[in-house]
Amino acid sequence: xxxxxxxxxxxxxxxxxxxxxxxxxxxxxxxxxxxxxxxxxxxxxxxxxxxxxxxxxxxxxxxxxxxxxxxxxxxxxxxxxxxxxxxxxxxxxxxxxxxxxxxxxxxxxxxxxxxxxxxxxxxxxxxxxxxxxxxxxxxxxxxxxxxxxxxxxxxxxxxxxxxxxxxxxxxxxxxxxxxxxxxxxxxxxxxxxxxxxxxxxxxxxxxxxxxxxxxxxxxxxxxxxxxxxxxxxxxxxxxxxxxxxxxxxxxxxxxxxxxxxxxxxxxxxxxxxxxxxxxxxxxxxxxxxxxxxxxxxxxxxxxxxxxxxxxxxxxxxxxxxxxxxxxxxxxxxxxxxxxxxxxxxxxxxxxxxxxxxxxxxxxxxxxxxxxxxxxxxxxxxxxxxxx
Numbered sequence: 483x484x485x486x487x488x489x490x491x492x493x494x495x496x497x498x499x500x501x502x503x504x505x506x507x508x509x510x511x512x513x514x515x516x517x518x519x520x521x522x523x524x525x526x527x528x529x530x531x532x533x534x535x536x537x538x539x540x541x542x543x544x545x546x547x548x549x550x551x552x553x554x555x556x557x558x559x560x561x562x563x564x565x566x567x568x569x570x571x572x573x574x575x576x577x578x579x580x581x582x583x584x585x586x587x588x589x590x591x592x593x594x595x596x597x598x599x600x601x602x603x604x605x606x607x608x609x610x611x612x613x614x615x616x617x618x619x620x621x622x623x624x625x626x627x628x629x630x631x632x633x634x635x636x637x638x639x640x641x642x643x644x645x646x647x648x649x650x651x652x653x654x655x656x657x658x659x660x661x662x663x664x665x666x667x668x669x670x671x672x673x674x675x676x677x678x679x680x681x682x683x684x685x686x687x688x689x690x691x692x693x694x695x696x697x698x699x700x701x702x703x704x705x706x707x708x709x710x711x712x713x714x715x716x717x718x719x720x721x722x723x724x725x726x727x728x729x730x731x732x733x734x735x736x737x738x739x740x741x742x743x744x745x746x747x748x749x750x751x752x753x754x755x756x757x758x759x760x761x762x763x764x765x766x767x768x769x770x771x772x773x774x775x776x777x778x779x780x781x782x783x784x785x786x787x788x789x790x791x792x793x794x795x796x797x798x799x800x801x802x803x804x805x806x807x808x809x810x811x812x813x814x815x816x817x818x819x820x821x822x823x824x825x826x827x828x829x830x831x832x833x834x835x836x837x838x839x840x841x842x843x844x845x846x847x848x849x850x851x852x853x854x855x856x857x858x859x860x861x862x863x864x865x866x867x868x869x
Contacts, residue, residue: 492751520760566866575783584611584661585660587662593627598639600697613640614640683717748772750867
């Protein structure tokens with residue numbers, strides 16, 4: 483996978499930086515250092531899921547072991563989530579950074595999992611004049627951000643930080659940015675009024691360069707994913723910005739109305755060795771990175787061909803067919819693809835060519851339930867997981 487998909491790899495230099503951080507924090511070497519971080523990883527895992535606070539998260543980055551646990555276990559996953567979101571915007575929707583220096587604003591940056599992911603991927607695509615600006619309320623996180631940017635990536639990458647509050651735009655840099663990313667911080671925005679979230683978006687809009695990108699990422703949990711989808715629908719309906727994804731148009735998400743399922747991405751990755759070691763006694767499922775996201779620009783995106791559908795479920799292999807859900811033109815469709823004439827291995831190979839979040843095409847008119855005539859009618863228009 484890592485050799486064929488340039489979006490799915492975690493840089494070895496980044497892994498080495500945080501492995502060294504673990505050794506310095508614990509005063510142990512190698513696996514002994516990582517072993518001492520396992521309780522801290524478990525604590526953060528509970529904090530991010532079953533023990534999510536109703537209000538603001540504590541500054542867990544101020545605790546050296548928690549910071550190191552985050553950098554070795556959670557940061558690589560957020561790095562890849564950001565990478566996959568950019569893949570859809572860059573490869574599928576054809577977004578390109580505006581002319582001039584490429585400046586990235588990372589709101590609620592922590593130690594840099596999202597902003598530095600964007601910088602790394604864009605540097606790999608030939609963009610050399612990059613600057614990443616991290617804004618966070620944690621001085622410890624910002625110190626780690628600067629060190630991570632300096633020692634974990636290209637020396638040409640410029641990094642700045644600013645102590646600020648995601649809830650208070652007055653504390654953000656007052657300049658224009660090519661990309662603004664808000665990774666896993668929407669839950670920290672306290673909606674004091676019915677329009678608070680929209681006003682927050684407009685503050686981001688003010689700081690976008692012409693042709694810039696606003697990228698918001700949230701966990702795949704139902705409560706966080708649905709909140710982001712609702713906000714995304716509002717932005718699209720009010721035409722504040724042009725929606726680039728993951729939706730294919732500006733129509734409301736039909737799954738919100740149905741209330742049975744919710745939209746999120748699930749992408750395969752290969753966890754770095756340090757992350758995999760920390761998971762030996764935690765037993766978390768590291769086969770995929772899961773997340774929800776919303777992407778916008780202030781210019782009109784490249785038009786899409788008609789009839790495209792976004793896959794919004796896992797692909798089920800059942801006797802004689804594949805089954806999965808899609809959203810097309812604002813409607814949910816349950817699609818069945820006959821697999822007659824294919825061997826078991828060929829069926830598995832076909833199912834592996836696309837998945838949740840990918841875009842397909844077929845010749846059939848819209849319907850709540852439809853069955854293709856045969857598997858050859860199924861065309862994978864775009865996938866983030868090229869085989």
